[in-house]
Amino acid sequence: MSANGKILAVMSEWGYWGIELVGPLAKLQEAGYAFDFVTPRGKRSPVLPPSVDANYVDPPLGICVTTPSDAEMVKAFEATNRLDATLALIDMMPERPYYSAPDFLRRLESYYEARRKAQQKLLDTYDSILLVGGSGPIVDIVNNQRVHDLILGFHAAGRPIGAICYGVAALVFARDFNERMSIISGKHVTGHCIEYDYHDGTGFVGTDFNMGPPPYVLEYLLRDAVKPHGAYHGNFGKRTSVIVDYPFITARSLQCSHEFGDRFVDVLKHGLTRSGW
Numbered sequence: 001m002s003a004n005g006k007i008l009a010v011m012s013e014w015g016y017w018g019i020e021l022v023g024p025l026a027k028l029q030e031a032g033y034a035f036d037f038v039t040p041r042g043k044r045s046p047v048l049p050p051s052v053d054a055n056y057v058d059p060p061l062g063i064c065v066t067t068p069s070d071a072e073m074v075k076a077f078e079a080t081n082r083l084d085a086t087l088a089l090i091d092m093m094p095e096r097p098y099y100s101a102p103d104f105l106r107r108l109e110s111y112y113e114a115r116r117k118a119q120q121k122l123l124d125t126y127d128s129i130l131l132v133g134g135s136g137p138i139v140d141i142v143n144n145q146r147v148h149d150l151i152l153g154f155h156a157a158g159r160p161i162g163a164i165c166y167g168v169a170a171l172v173f174a175r176d177f178n179e180r181m182s183i184i185s186g187k188h189v190t191g192h193c194i195e196y197d198y199h200d201g202t203g204f205v206g207t208d209f210n211m212g213p214p215p216y217v218l219e220y221l222l223r224d225a226v227k228p229h230g231a232y233h234g235n236f237g238k239r240t241s242v243i244v245d246y247p248f249i250t251a252r253s254l255q256c257s258h259e260f261g262d263r264f265v266d267v268l269k270h271g272l273t274r275s276g277w
Contacts, residue, residue: 008126009037011045012136015205018051018074019257020133020164027261040140042088046205048134060196093118093146119153129154133165148174155183160267164251172225182225188245188277190252192218193234233277246273
């Protein structure tokens with residue numbers, strides 16, 4: 001494993017859930033790690049308003065899910081303006097050509113070579129990546145080829161990959177373009193369980209669009225992706241669900257943010273490879 005002491009947080013331009021970044025970030029910073037932040041095109045990720053509202057009642061859970069202390073942590077982080085220095089993934093990773101592109105084979109070869117160099121540059125800079133949750137990733141992270149290539153690079157190098165809430169969905173679709181099997185096949189993971197899914201009200205910062213329910217059931221995607229020898233662990237009814245099956249550290253939702261940070265530190269600092277199952 002690299003020992004650069006830096007982590008790259010991958011975020012959506014359509015909103016992040018505050019504590020799902022700030023919770024693990026605080027634990028990892030305390031352990032000596034620095035952070036950079038990246039979005040698909042370099043636009044600053046906005047914090048989702050409910051994640052700084054200690055009076056917001058989550059419909060499936062029927063309780064205020066943002067604690068006053070978590071709200072204050074997120075507000076303090078936002079006040080630092082650290083996200084103003086957000087990097088652009090479009091500048092870091094190449095785009096795979098369409099099959100219809102002129103001189104396709106040569107362009108595909110060039111893409112793979114450029115991808116290899118880009119992945120190595122990132123591996124030379126960062127020890128790990130963190131896929132931050134919230135509704136935003138549904139729009140521009142989960143089915144983003146450059147995000148997939150970023151994940152594939154760290155996976156191939158055996159580096160830790162952390163993901164929480166809807167950030168976990170990107171692991172389902174991060175696949176070698178030829179083999180097309182999910183990298184979490186055979187692994188144990190957790191993620192947003194169906195009991196916690198909204199019936200209505202899935203929204204994004206920067207638009208008044210209400211998607212209603214999420215466009216997919218993350219639990220079902222995860223259950224299918226880990227087959228035949230892995231398993232999805234929703235741990236419904238338990239306050240938290242954090243699973244380590246190296247190189248993956250996955251967390252169900254915002255309530256897991258601090259524990260997720262602890263396990264992330266355990267993986268990076270203490271060599272933890274299995275936990276939670």
